[in-house]
Amino acid sequence: MAFTYLRHQLHLHRNKITVFLFLLLLGAGQHATAQGKLKGENLPGYEYKKLRWGFSLGLNASWYQLEHSQYYVDLMKSEPEFSMNEKTGIGFNVNFITSYRLSPNFSLRAQPGVGYHSRIIEYKGVPADDNTAGGEINQEINTFAGELPLLVKYESKRRKNTQMYFVAGVKPSLVVGGMKKGNDILQVKNMDFAIEYGVGLDMFYPFFKFAPEIRFSRGIGNLHKPTNSVFNNSIQQLNTNTITLYLNFE
Template sequence: MALTYLRHQLHLHRHKIIGFFLLALLSSGQQTLAQGKLKGENLPGYEHKRLRWGFSLGVNASWYQLEHSELYVEAIKSNPDFSVNEKTGIGFNVNFISSYRLSPDFVLRAQPGVGYHSRAIEYKGMPADDDNGIAGGDVTQEMNTFAGELPLLVKYESKRRKNSQMYFIAGVKPSLVVGGQKKGSEYLQVKSLDFAVEYGVGLDMFYPFFKFAPEIRYSRGISNIHKPSPGMFNNSIQQLNTNTITLYLNFE
């Protein structure tokens, strides 16, 4: 797929992606501070509204955190060149936003939407498995999936200063894969349902007709989504957890 090809061509590793997201958020904050010096207060009292609606667009970096199985430990004793490691991929998110104010400082947010995630497991020096039709060698199992997601979050807002305010956000996110999974022993098998905890930081920026908020959020899957199945692609792993860092652009 085009996104996977781009990742390989540009050598986009996890730490570089995280750094890019942080720089984008800081850049947005600097622009807001400059704007506040030039203009008066936009949307006065908007931060006190009880119910708000909007949408968000996001770009994410996703990877699996894996735990090797006992079979893998035995395999590397006879084949030291054999290794199984995760790789990071790039994806995107599209979400709706529904916010309800609980108190002057706290807001409850539901953010249902769809996420595209590109994750991969790299197998190097894998032994052949004729029974399951696996030739062996160096193989990368890519998992490019679409998932329906329902983040339920609590947002803590700082005091508004002219046209900006910082906030912290945290909550949970159940998700269900709706497309992209492959079946068969020649593919890595994962469960469709996942449950994650999320937390992050953002900056509300008030414009004359809408509120814009860049936000960076980390998501950690707490359920084991590995599905036991025959073949070295699956037998080498006993636990898989999802990890995602997303830069959201929220509009309300």
Template sequence: MAQKLKGENLQGYENRKIRWGFSLGLNTSWYQLEHSRNYVEQLGEDASTGIAVNPMQGIGFNVNFIATYRLSPDFVVRLQPGVGYHSREVEYKGNVRGEGDETVVQAINSFAAEVPLLVKYEANRRKNTQMYFIAGVKPSLVVGGQKKNDPEVLQVATSDFSVEFGVGLDMFYPFFKFAPELRFSRGITNLHQPANSVYNNSIQNLTSNTITLYLNFE
């Protein structure tokens, strides 16, 4: 921020009952997977024909609206609906398509409508800064980007439910409050959709993980 923090800006702003704003985010996402019995049996029969399946990280972004309501001097509840673009990859190595040793990467790119509901604990304000911790839940629904009903593509569910927690720093400027925030999201829904193909038979359980750097403006 170009403006310097001189004096005490936005006096009493942290005590307002209702606040509004928006946020921009940059995320990195990946799947956490559990191999299927078919995968284990295949390796046990002949390791040379087996396939290694590994998750890989991708980069995405978020755009959100912020509505905040103060519950007490230390706690606020935040509703942060928005849209997130997530890019996740799964790497298959081995005899994937019956043509010997090769590497195939399945990229799952999607746009999702997300509605995080979070509780924020704010430490005491120190002049123009205020540390905080935040945690809550985030339901999400894919609205575009994924290829459905194609067995040659890893099939993933369109809805997810995650728990989130993070830390941030409120910085009070003369005309607005800016807060960089780092948040981790852990999906608890099994996203794997069964399909009869090498890309789906090796996986039994698939959950999402996301780390997001939010830039919040209120």
């Protein structure tokens, strides 16, 4: 119950979450800058290494962006209480990092890993039939996906032990487990392709580099999978949206 309540709160306060994560980055930057003034420069020249390795842990908030179908419009005329809305779920990411420097300010980053995503569509006033009890039904899709973000990273000039950066690129992904099955369950495709962009802060410590990062992911592929059910017939197009807070270690 507590887990469901937390997902509901994330859905209601999605914009506030984004602002909070951004302020978290700013606060981390101020802390690291103060630390740099006290201790001098850590890992001198590390930002110019050609090849770097690391790993990252992430916490994500995901939801579907849906487009209603003509079936949905027609059904609402006969069933005025019927409605369909997306809700936000929470998940996590575990990734490896490989970075290759292209120039003093640009590097190429590959970040293969696994992501757990929970996305929900809430149906209200569902008409009852032989396969469906009707009423209020949540279609929750929990998936484990293999992901391969390929990103270009632009780094600003290093100042003591901090360095702002921006990333942008693409992320193909393939669901490897966890999807619900069944004739009366919402069905979606296994493959997705997303555009990603974000901002982060490199913080240099004596033995490693730590970088909190906020990244937004927008799926450009239509995940709608036509099947003969009220859940799928009500949808014309289905795309994914994800906001992730990454904690990167190199």
